[in-house]
Amino acid sequence: MIKVSILYPYHDNVRFDIDYYRDKHMTLAAKYFGSALKGWSIDKGMSGGEPGSMPGFVASGHFLFDSVEAFQKVFEPVAHELIADIPNYTDSTPQILISEVVTSV
Numbered sequence: 001m002i003k004v005s006i007l008y009p010y011h012d013n014v015r016f017d018i019d020y021y022r023d024k025h026m027t028l029a030a031k032y033f034g035s036a037l038k039g040w041s042i043d044k045g046m047s048g049g050e051p052g053s054m055p056g057f058v059a060s061g062h063f064l065f066d067s068v069e070a071f072q073k074v075f076e077p078v079a080h081e082l083i084a085d086i087p088n089y090t091d092s093t094p095q096i097l098i099s100e101v102v103t104s105v
Contacts, residue, residue: 001038001101004063004071008092009056010045016058018044020089025082026061032078036071038064058092068098 008016022042030040041062045055065071075082086094 001104002065002068002071003097003099003101004065005097005099006061007057007095007097008059008090009095010054010058011092014058015091017089018042018059021059021061025085025089028085029061029063029078029082032082033063033065033074036065036074038066040064058090064101071098 008014026040026042030037043057043060043062045057045059047053048055063071
């Protein structure tokens with residue numbers, strides 16, 4: 001199993017509409033990904049490691065797939081539309097991490 005994480009770096013005065021991200025963007029992506037998608041979640045940054053510090057990321061979205069190939073097959077046809085939607089909820093430039101899920105509880 002692999003996880004595709006979209007990480008949105010924090011910066012001063014960052015704009016991130018978590019409601020839009022949850023209710024429109026991520027649910028649209030999940031619809032497009034269909035049965036290839038094994039699960040998804042959203043994290044909202046609260047703070048960094050030091051008490052009272054700003055988080056490194058304002059938010060992140062995560063998608064689970066059986067393989068990188070399964071992700072690429074469903075993402076490539078809709079990539080342009082999903083990427084074009086980013087300015088509707090944030091001015092942060094996302095970073096992508098594709099990782100192997102080693103342990104899950």
